[in-house]
Amino acid sequence: MSLARMEVYEEEFRHLESSLRRLRLDANAKAVFLIDRNGQHIAAAGDTDQFDSTSLASLTAGNVAATDGLAKLIGEREFSVLFHEGQRDHIHISIVARRAILLVIFDERSSLGLVRLRVKRASSEMDRVFEQMDQKAEMGFQGEAEPSPFSEITDEDIDALFSE
C-alpha cells in the first residue's frame, strides 16, 4: 500500500459492500459505515440517508486518532474497539485491517453483544478484501481493462475545475 494513495477497485468495492450489508442485517443495525483512517468515507449499508456520511467519517477518524494518541500515552498499541452509548442510538467503532474503521449505528432492536459478535466475523471477511487490494496495488493493477485516468490529466482539466 503506497503512502501516497489508496485505491479501491470495482471488485473489492462490491465485496466490501456485500460484507457491510450482511453485517447490517446480522447485527440488526440501523446503518454501518466503512471509513478510511484518514477520514474518507469508503462504503456504507443500511439507513445511511439519515446520516451525514462525510461529517461522520471525518469525526470518526478524528475520534479514533485521538484515542490512538491516548493508547500510546499509556503504552498500548491501540484501543481496537470504541463504544459510545446514547439514550436512543449507540455507536460501535472498530479497526479493520489496521487501516480502516468500521462504524455500526444501532438502537434497542440490537445489543452490544450481538454487534460485537457480528463485527468480528465481518472484520475477518474485510481483512481478506484489504489483503487483495494490497496485492493489486503491489502489482500496479490499474482496474479492469481501464488505464489510469489520472496520467492524462491536462493543465486545462485542472484549470476547468476552478473556472467558475
Next chain:
Amino acid sequence: MTFINYAAREINCKIVYYGPGLGGKTTNLQYIYHKTAPERKGKMISLATEADRTLFFDFLPLDLGTIRGFNTRFHLYTVPGQVFYDASRRLILKGVDGVVFVADSQPERMEANVESIRNLESNLRDHGFDLVTMPLALQFNKRDINGAVPSDEMYRMLNYKREPTFEAVATDGLGVFDTLKSVAKQVLVELRKK
C-alpha cells in the same frame, strides 16, 4: 493520502491549513464555506473551545466538480495553532495531500510563524512525509493591519522551497481562494505524476 474509489468514480484529497495560533486558519475556511454554493459543500464542523479557539480541528468538505469522469472532492482541515496542542496537530496531518501555511503578518508573531513552520516539518516527518516534496502554499495573512511586516521580509523568513505565496486578508476573503486553488492544483499535478 489521496483516496481513489474506481467503483464510485471519486477522488478524495486532504488539505491541511497549518500555522500559528490566531493566524486566520479557521477564518480562511469560514470564508470558503460562505462563498461556496450549497451543492458544492458539505457541513462545516468546528471542534472549538467555548472561546472559539480551535480545540481539535475544523473540517470542510468541498466538491470541485468532475475531472476525467471522476468527482473531485477536497477535504479541508485546520489544526489548532496553539503550541501546547501539538499532539492534536500531529494527528490531523495523517494522510495529508497538501498544506496551506497561514502566516500572521504582525511583527510580534514572526517568531511564532518560524516556530510553526519548523513544527510542521517535524510533524510531517513523523508521518513519513517530507515538506520538500509536499504540495505547499504560503499565505501572508492580515495584510491590512498597521505595521504589517513587509512581504519580501516575510518571504525571506518563511519561504521554504519557493512555494507559491499569497498576500491575504482572510476576514475580507482577499487571497483566500487563490491560496486554495494553488495548493489544490499542486495536489492534482502530483496525482498525474504517480
